[in-house]
Structures are given as structure tokens and as C-alpha cells.
Amino acid sequence: xxxxxxxxxxxxxxxxxxxxxxxxxxxxxxxxxxxxxxxxxxxxxxxxxxxxxxxxxxxxxxxxxxxxxxxxxxxxxxxxxxxxxxxxxxxxxxxxxxxxxxxxxxxxxxxxxxxxxxxxxxxxxxxxxxxxxxxxxxxxxxxxxxxxxxxxxxxxxxxxxxxxxxxxxxxxxxxxxxxxxxxxxxxxxxxxxxxxxxxxxxxxxxxxxxxxxxxxxxxxxxxxxxxxxxxxxxxxxxxxxxxxxxxxxxxxxxxxxxxxxxxxxxxxxxxxxxxxxxxxxxxxxxxxxxxxxxxxxxxx
Amino acid sequence: xxxxxxxxxxxxxxxxxxxxxxxxxxxxxxxxxxxxxxxxxxxxxxxxxxxxxxxxxxxxxxxxxxxxxxxxxxxxxxxxxxxxxxxxxxxxxxxxxxxxxxxxxxxxxxxxxxxxxxxxxxxxxxxxxxxxxxxxxxxxxxxxxxxxxxxxxxxxxxxxxxxxxxxxxxxxxxxxxxxxxxxxxxxxxxxxxxxxxxxxxxxxxxxxxxxxxxxxxxxxxxxxxxxxxxxxxxxxxxxxxxxxxxxxxxxxxxxxxxxxxxxxxxxxxxxxxxxxxxxxxxxxxxxxxxxxxxxxxxxxxxxxxxxxxxxxxxxxxxxxxxxxxxxxxxxxxxxxxxxxxxxxxxxxxxxxxxxxxxxxxxxxxxxxxxxxxxx
Numbered sequence: 001x002x003x004x005x006x007x008x009x010x011x012x013x014x015x016x017x018x019x020x021x022x023x024x025x026x027x028x029x030x031x032x033x034x035x036x037x038x039x040x041x042x043x044x045x046x047x048x049x050x051x052x053x054x055x056x057x058x059x060x061x062x063x064x065x066x067x068x069x070x071x072x073x074x075x076x077x078x079x080x081x082x083x084x085x086x087x088x089x090x091x092x093x094x095x096x097x098x099x100x101x102x103x104x105x106x107x108x109x110x111x112x113x114x115x116x117x118x119x120x121x122x123x124x125x126x127x128x129x130x131x132x133x134x135x136x137x138x139x140x141x142x143x144x145x146x147x148x149x150x151x152x153x154x155x156x157x158x159x160x161x162x163x164x165x166x167x168x169x170x171x172x173x174x175x176x177x178x179x180x181x182x183x184x185x186x187x188x189x190x191x192x193x194x195x196x197x198x199x200x201x202x203x204x205x206x207x208x209x210x211x212x213x214x215x216x217x218x219x220x221x222x223x224x225x226x227x228x229x230x231x232x233x234x235x236x237x238x239x240x241x242x243x244x245x246x247x248x249x250x251x252x253x254x255x256x257x258x259x260x261x262x263x264x265x266x267x268x269x270x271x272x273x274x275x276x277x278x279x280x281x282x283x284x285x286x287x288x289x290x291x292x293x294x295x296x297x298x299x300x
Numbered sequence: 301x302x303x304x305x306x307x308x309x310x311x312x313x314x315x316x317x318x319x320x321x322x323x324x325x326x327x328x329x330x331x332x333x334x335x336x337x338x339x340x341x342x343x344x345x346x347x348x349x350x351x352x353x354x355x356x357x358x359x360x361x362x363x364x365x366x367x368x369x370x371x372x373x374x375x376x377x378x379x380x381x382x383x384x385x386x387x388x389x390x391x392x393x394x395x396x397x398x399x400x401x402x403x404x405x406x407x408x409x410x411x412x413x414x415x416x417x418x419x420x421x422x423x424x425x426x427x428x429x430x431x432x433x434x435x436x437x438x439x440x441x442x443x444x445x446x447x448x449x450x451x452x453x454x455x456x457x458x459x460x461x462x463x464x465x466x467x468x469x470x471x472x473x474x475x476x477x478x479x480x481x482x483x484x485x486x487x488x489x490x491x492x493x494x495x496x497x498x499x500x501x502x503x504x505x506x507x508x509x510x511x512x513x514x515x516x517x518x519x520x521x522x523x524x525x526x527x528x529x530x531x532x533x534x535x536x537x538x539x540x541x542x543x544x545x546x547x548x549x550x551x552x553x554x555x556x557x558x559x560x561x562x563x564x565x566x567x568x569x570x571x572x573x574x575x576x577x578x579x580x581x582x583x584x585x586x587x588x589x590x591x592x593x594x595x596x597x598x599x600x601x602x603x604x605x606x607x608x609x610x611x612x613x614x615x616x617x618x619x620x621x622x623x624x625x626x627x628x629x630x631x632x633x634x635x636x637x638x639x640x641x642x643x644x645x646x647x648x649x650x651x652x653x654x655x656x657x658x659x660x661x662x663x664x665x666x667x668x669x670x671x672x673x674x675x
Contacts, residue, residue: 001338001633001674022338023370074322081318157324166337186631187575258319281313
């Protein structure tokens with residue numbers, strides 16, 4: 001048996017498949033099929049592409065309803081469930097806040113209250129009109145964005161494709177969203193490092209993954225600092241303001257899509273994160289504002 | 301942790317349940333016909349010994365080598381080589397004729413089989429051949445098996461057919477170039493019951509003709525046709541609370557010699573930390589005697605040429621076999637295992653009727669040690 005590694009780039013992240021098998025041809029077939037599916041999902045839901053489902057829906061905002069297929073419907077249903085369970089904090093229509101928060105601007109600035117109010121007025125998953133065949137964004141300027149679940153969904157599907165090719169030991173990593181297919185070939189768990197939220201190449205903890213997934217949400221992906229405060233890209237759809245309580249939260253769950261959405265919701269829930277995560281039956285590691293690790297999976 | 305409900309009253313793990321509705325979250329071919337994705341080589345050494353009160357009977361030392369190799373284009377080839385060195389007497393069938401059978405014998409057996417399997421998306425086809433050779437016995441077999449999975453991959457059908465040709469040349473000259481031909485047909489189904497439970501049921505019909513008698517047993521004369529119907533059902537269930545799997549099996553076997561046997565077995569596969577697993581098991585076997593089995597002493601009214609045997613294996617008895625199997629898996633695909641089984645068979649342990657009288661309790665034990673490596 002050997003471990004075959006297939007690094008690739010998709011969804012604007014560095015990705016890798018690690019497949020342990022005695023059959024290299026099979027590993028290659030599995031990797032090709034899995035990577036093709038990741039690229040398919042990227043093309044279908046990218047908001048940067050003119051021909052994507054997301055762009056078609058957003059273009060119709062304030063206008064006519066857009067037809068949706070079964071896969072899109074399933075993702076919308078899951079996003080709706082996240083919206084409900086998070087009390088509205090997880091909202092796939094909150095991407096409009098990107099228009100008022102520019103994390104690349106120098107010098108950085110915090111949007112005015114008026115600008116935030118105008119943006120939050122365009123947010124509201126509960127206002128979206130949709131059924132099993134069509135979806136319509138009711139107000140011009142509204143938009144949806146599958147960024148919060150698309151990559152994790154792709155990681156789970158890539159894992160399934162590997163398993164369906166008979167690969168029993170594999171690790172899928174899509175830009176830090178990690179999903180395992182079985183343990184390593186010797187039966188021991190995969191060791192997944194949790195990135196230190198303040199130091200680039202350092203790990204703050206390790207997760208042993210014999211199956212399932214780990215995903216992390218952190219304040220270090222896009223942010224700026226102003227007057228001693230960090231403003232990150234994880235934005236509360238009600239206030240339009242960034243989450244502040246945690247530097248990062250990593251969630252261990254059977255599926256990557258669950259780990260990812262739980263991590264995002266937990267960041268936005270701030271102090272209420274532990275109760276929510278425990279209620280979801282997932283394990284987690286949080287790094288609080290002071291840099292201390294918390295949670296059932298945190299190192300002791 | 302965990303609370304029984306989240307603050308807004310939804311059940312624990314509601315997001316996971318919702319996520320499972322997404323397409324492509326679960327492998328749909330977890331139990332389908334998948335080509336082995338690694339080669340395996342295993343060496344095992346079996347030491348078998350049986351005895352009756354006051355007398356050691358047979359001893360077999362048997363090393364074997366197993367190799368499985370995946371090949372390109374979804375082929376896999378596997379094969380086994382066995383060498384048995386046997387010494388001792390063949391079983392002493394009843395006390396009153398103690399010593400009638402068998403001065404000490406030393407014999408050997410070499411056997412090998414090879415099978416090539418081609419895997420398609422939902423179908424696998426295997427073709428195999430086997431040879432077994434002893435000083436007085438040569439057996440050759442060929443087999444074909446086909447496995448078909450349903451589109452949801454929760455059920456697999458198995459069809460098998462095998463033909464065997466045997467030639468018997470007993471050392472004592474009783475059997476000279478005697479032949480036996482057997483045809484086996486198998487129909488089986490494996491059903492995934494849930495994520496943690498699987499059930500398998502196989503029906504085998506076997507028909508054979510030729511020489512069935514034991515040339516080393518006095519006046520042993522058996523019918524020249526034998527038909528066997530066997531039904532085997534197994535169920536495995538994983539118990540997450542204990543990280544263990546419980547395995548149950550039942551086999552009913554009935555043949556045209558008039559014997560019917562029932563076998564039940566229970567095993568508990570306990571996974572332990574650091575790659576260990578321990579499997580205690582218990583098997584109970586019970587059978588009635590063949591129509592032409594006669595209790596010792598030698599039957600009155602015996603007519604020369606009539607069907608007759610005094611082979612204890614065709615008598616009425618019951619047997620209990622406790623065992624334990626310990627496996628340790630190391631890094632780099634190595635594993636080692638030791639299996640111990642002890643069997644005690646007694647006519648008094650037959651279920652649903654009395655056992656054949658006049659037979660001493662028969663005991664046997666197996667010690668098997670092995671190492672294996674996946675590559």
C-alpha cells in the first residue's frame with residue numbers, strides 16, 4: 001500500500017487528496033473523479049462566473065423567479081435549516097455586506113451606520129420566495145452566496161466518490177476543510193493540525209480523525225485592524241458588524257458540511273457558541289479572544 | 301454535554317440530520333462489488349490435535365500461505381498453498397474394537413487453490429481451480445461464481461457452481477482408482493439491514509456419485525450417491541456502545557445418507573485500543589446418525605454388501621466448541637493473530653434424541669498463529 005497525494009487548486013484555495021491504496025491506477029481514477037466533482041460544484045455555484053446558478057439567481061433579484069434543480073434545492077434546504085437553527089445568524093443572503101466592508105482598502109475604515117443599514121436591509125433569507133422548482137429574490141440588489149457551505153459540501157462529495165471507487169483510507173482537504181474516509185491504512189487516525197489563529201504556519205492543537213470531518217472558521221481569513229480592534233469577514237446579518245468573541249472555532253463532525261456550518265454559526269453566536277455546539281452533538285475547539293483554547297476537543 | 305435539545309427546542313444533531321439529505325453525502329457502494337484495493341500476504345501455522353480418553357489420536361501440523369494481488373483493469377488474483385503433515389491414528393471409533401483401526405500413520409497433504417476475479421460496476425465474476433494431493437487421494441476442483449449487487453447496493457446476490465473430481469487409491473489396496481464426482485450449486489443473498497447490521501443467507505445443493513466409503517474402516521460400505529442440502533444464515537451487528545460486533549450464525553445440513561445436523565455459533569468481536577481485537581466464540585453442533593450407521597458392537601443380521609458404517613462421524617452426537625481469536629494490527633499494514641479452539645464431542649450432547657451409544661468422548665484442539673501484511 002502507498003499514500004498517493006494529489007494537490008490541486010480550486011475554489012480559490014490550495015487543496016489536496018491523500019489516498020492510501022495498493023492500486024495506483026485506482027487512486028488516480030478516484031482522484032480524477034473527485035477533483036472533477038469539486039470543479040463542477042465550483043463552476044455551478046461560483047458567484048464570480050457569469051454562467052453559474054448563483055449568478056442567475058442574483059441577476060433575477062427583484063425580477064422573475066429562476067428555475068432551480070434538485071441539487072440546488074437540497075443546498076437551499078440545508079441553508080434554510082442552518083438559518084433557522086442559528087436564529088437567523090447563518091444567512092446565505094448576507095453576502096451584500098461585502099459591498100460595504102472592504103478588507104483590502106488602505107487605510108481601512110469601518111462603514112458608516114447608514115451604509116450598514118442600507119446593506120442589512122437587503123439581507124433576509126426569510127423573505128426569499130422559493131419552492132421545489134423556483135427561487136426569487138424579492139428585492140433588487142439582494143444576492144445569495146453558497147460560500148458558507150459549498151466548499152464543505154464539495155469535500156464531503158469528494159470523500160464519497162473516493163469511497164465509491166473502493167478507497168477505504170483517504171483524506172480530503174479543501175482549503176482547510178478536511179474530511180476523512182476511514183482511518184489511515186494502519187488503522188490509526190489521521191492527524192489534522194488546527195491552525196494557530198495568530199501565527200501563520202503554526203498549529204495550536206491537533207485533531208485525531210478516524211472518520212468524519214473537521215472545519216475551522218476564524219477571524220484571520222480576511223480582516224483589518226483599526227484602533228486596536230480587529231474587524232473580520234464573519235459578519236452578523238442583523239447588525240452588519242463582525243463577530244468578535246472568538247479568534248477561531250474548529251468543529252469535528254461526521255460530515256464536513258455540518259462541521260463548516262456549525263463553525264460559522266458558532267463564531268457568529270459569540271458567547272452562546274458552546275451551548276449551540278453541544279446541542280448539535282459535535283466536538284469542537286475554540287480559541288477565545290485571549291488566545292486560550294476551549295471546548296471538548298481542546299488540548300488538556 | 302450534550303444537552304438534549306438546543307435552545308430553540310430542536311433535537312440534538314438536527315444539522316447533521318439535515319445535511320444527510322444533501323446528495324452525495326453517503327457512499328452508495330459501501331458493500332458493492334469493489335475490487336480489493338490492496339494486496340495481502342498471510343502466513344499461518346495450524347497445529348491440530350485430537351484425542352479420546354487415554355489415547356492420543358491424530359496430530360496435524362499445517363503451514364499455509366495466502367496471497368491476494370489486485371491487478372490492473374479491475375482484476376484480482378488470490379491463491380493459497382497448504383501443506384499438512386499428519387501423524388497418529390485415525391479416530392478410534394468405538395471402545396470395543398479399540399486398536400482395530402489404524403496402526404500409527406504418517407501422511408501428508410499438499411493443496412493449492414487459485415482464483416481470478418474480474419470486477420465490474422455491480423457484478424463480479426470469479427473463476428477458480430483447486431488441487432489437493434495425498435498419498436492415497438487426489439482431488440481437483442473448478443469453480444465459477446458471480447455476484448450481483450442491486451442498484452441501491454444494499455443487497456448482493458451470489459450464484460456459484462463448482463465441480464470436483466476425486467481419485468482414491470487406498471494404501472491398503474481396498475480402494476483402487478475409485479472415483480467420485482461432485483457438483484455444488486450455491487444461491488446466496490447478503491442484505492444490508494442498517495448502517496450497523498448485515499444479514500447473509502446461503503443455500504447450497506450438492507450432488508455427487510462415486511466412491512464414498514472409507515477404505516480404512518472395516519466393512520465400511522456407503523451408498524454411491526450423496527445429495528446434500530445446506531442452509532447457512534449469518535447476521536452481524538455492530539454495537540457502537542461497546543465498539544463491538546456480535547456475530548450469529550445458524551446452519552442446517554441434511555443429506556441423503558440420512559444425517560441432519562444443526563450448528564449455531566455466536567461470536568463477540570471486541571475492538572480494543574492500540575489495534576487489538578479479541579473474539580470469544582462458542583459453537584454448538586448436533587446431528588443424528590446416518591441411516592446405515594450401526595452402533596457397536598458389530599450388528600447382528602448384517603448381510604454382506606448392505607450399506608454399513610461404524611464411522612463415528614456419521615453417528616449421533618453433539619459437540620461444543622469454545623474458542624478465542626486475538627488479533628493485533630501494527631503500523632505499516634502488518635498484523636498478527638492467534639486463534640485457539642477446543643472441541644468436545646459426546647453422544648450425550650445430541651439435541652432431540654439420544655446419541656449413539658458406546659462412543660468415548662472425542663476432543664480436539666486447534667492452535668493457529670499467523671502473520672499478515674497488506675501491501
